[in-house]
Amino acid sequence: MARYRAPRGTFDILPEDWPYWNYVISKAREVAALYGYQEIETPIFESTSLFVRGVGEGTDIVDKEMYSFKDKGKTDLTLRPEFTAGVMRAYVEHGMHTRPKPVKLFSIGPLFRYERPQAGRFREFHQFNVEAIGSQDPALDFEIMSMAWQFLEELGFKGLSFQINSTGCPKCRPIYVEALKKYYMEHYDEICEDDKRRLERNPLRVLDCKNPKCQPVIAGAPKITDYLCDECRDHFSALRRYLDTAGKKYTLNHRLVRGLDYYTKTVFEVWAEGIGAQNAVCGGGRYDGLVEEIGGPPTPGVGFAVGIERVVMMLKAQGVKVPEPRAPEVFVAYLGESAKEEAVMLSQELRSEHISAILSFDKRGLKGQLRDANRWKAKYTIIIGEEEIARGEVTVRDMESGEQSNIERKTLIGWLREKLGKKS
Secondary structure (H helix, E strand, O other): OOOOOOOOOOOOOOHHHHHHHHHHHHHHHHHHHHOOOEEOOOOOEEEHHHHHHHHOOOOHHHHHHOOEEEOOOOOEEEEOOOOHHHHHHHHHHOOHHHOOOOEEEEEEEEEEOOOOOEOOEOOEEEEEEEEEEOOOOHHHHHHHHHHHHHHHHHHOOOOOEEEEEEOOOOOOHHHHHHHHHHHHHHOHHHOOHHHHHHHHHOHHHHHHOOOHHHHHHHHOOOOHHHOOOHHHHHHHHHHHHHHHHHOOOEEEOOOOOOOOOOOEEEEEEEEEEOOOOEEEEEEEEEOOOHHHHOOOOOOOEEEEEEEHHHHHHHHHHOOOOOOOOOOOOEEEEEOOHHHHHHHHHHHHHHHHOOOOEEEOOOOOOHHHHHHHHHHHOOOEEEEEOHHHHHHOEEEEEEOOOOOEEEEEHHHHHHHHHHHHOOOO
């Protein structure tokens, strides 16, 4: 028979991994609450045209990476490759513009892109995604960036810094794009084939090319910050003042454009110390034209996303300690078949009283059951045999000290509650 494996670019999150995942997800929700963000869940698949219009034709995501299909009704659907377009669709569909501005939303969940699998990059991956909708104030950009910074800092990341740029707006960006295309045409024979295609469909993406052949050309390219209109220049200057005042380290990165068409003005990444180098852990920016692009009224917005797999990988690599899963409070062991029935009933009674309890199944000797109790790291083991049943008692062993006590069966729940510090 065939030996099945997880599809390429996907992986199983095993029980031993979940302490890291729960640590990251709980911290995401905790920091979101500090800043007043509320959770929203959108469908895992949406209309394909939503992502084509929102993310943009000519982007690698739309051209190469989307998982698209027709359902049985012949509708074109796509597994979501990113969160923002779907959240903006929900914002428009549910009339969320009537809520106090900015509308603050966050999501946690899986996304799908057909990418070449590599360390920290998968075809099914998960993100903590944050959106603030309805304000152009650069102070909101600063808040979003500060939220990303605090999230990573409280997880235990060191050496945080920002990479920032402005991608302008529909008024000033076209002037820059023409200058960029003119410059690249002068170096046309020096660039890769991918960049030649990008010049036609999505010129800003040439600045993000990783091909070594193109790096000297990128280094000499015109800088978009030299072409900003007064509004974009003032917005970017105000953001930088906030960062300077807060003492947040940042680098002006003229190559930073991000991979999605909807970005305007601010784009940023948060970098953290990795193993021997700095790594981008988080990215985001402003998307003032996206809601209008998908059929809503002109509405500014800004947000960021963090890849949970990448965060977990870096936490493990840096040896960051995370809370261990809670051990069972009680292990119920039994001697003999009649005692087993009592053990099964007692386990259910304990759980109904919100005392976590486990027991062994099948035919196991007491020594094997006690080994199981040690493996589970239970606080107490309750031992039930025919003699204990006859006396109306149970034997309780403290697994840390090894001390044993005989407790009346009818007082057992109260005794455990007192020992475990639980209220009635």
